[in-house]
Amino acid sequence: MAYTTSALKAELNERGWRMTPQRETILKTFQNLDKGEHLSAEDLCDMLNEEGERVSLSTIYRNLKLMARMGILRELELAEGHKRYEINQPAPHHHHHLICVRCNKAVEFKNDSVLKAGAKVAEKAGYHLLDCQLVIHAVCPACQRSILPI
Numbered sequence: 001m002a003y004t005t006s007a008l009k010a011e012l013n014e015r016g017w018r019m020t021p022q023r024e025t026i027l028k029t030f031q032n033l034d035k036g037e038h039l040s041a042e043d044l045c046d047m048l049n050e051e052g053e054r055v056s057l058s059t060i061y062r063n064l065k066l067m068a069r070m071g072i073l074r075e076l077e078l079a080e081g082h083k084r085y086e087i088n089q090p091a092p093h094h095h096h097h098l099i100c101v102r103c104n105k106a107v108e109f110k111n112d113s114v115l116k117a118g119a120k121v122a123e124k125a126g127y128h129l130l131d132c133q134l135v136i137h138a139v140c141p142a143c144q145r146s147i148l149p150i
Contacts, residue, residue: 011070022055026063030073030087036108038076038084071130088131096133100140 008027009019029044039047041064045057064085068075073085076097082104089095094115098107111134118132 008067008072017066022059023063023067025053025055026060026067027072030085033087036106038086038106040082040084044085074131074133076133077135094132096135098136098138100143101137102139102143102146105140105142 005019005024005027008023012019012023025048026044029047030039033039041057041060044064045055045060048055048060064073064075067073068085071088074088076084076086094112095108095110096114098109099105114134115132119129122129122132
């Protein structure tokens with residue numbers, strides 16, 4: 001399910017929360033990102049500040065966590081200790097990540113069997129699947145050619 005502003009507002013209201021201008025701004029920012037772009041909380045804060053939006057970093061962290069728990073955003077740990085976020089796309093656009101452990105280059109790839117396996121396990125346990133992601137840590141070809149040891 002692709003989230004619109006009205007869908008987010010309805011879901012927040014259902015949970016007893018309200019749609020704030022900050023939440024709407026964060027959602028719109030993620031909806032307008034280029035395909036394959038991921039943002040950290042700090043990246044998002046810098047981007048919003050450059051656009052004249054004054055949203056504190058703590059507000060951004062709280063809302064990113066909330067939207068990830070709701071299944072609107074995907075929380076990704078692409079490099080050790082660095083969480084990044086992207087809009088959670090419906091199944092046909094669902095993807096996974098291959099990450100170079102040296103240079104942190106991320107490559108997105110699709111594999112429907114990963115999503116199907118996750119859905120099957122969740123259903124069997126009585127869970128409602130929000131997200132299923134595979135992150136593969138490897139060394140990219142450019143880093144393999146470098147003289148630095150792994």
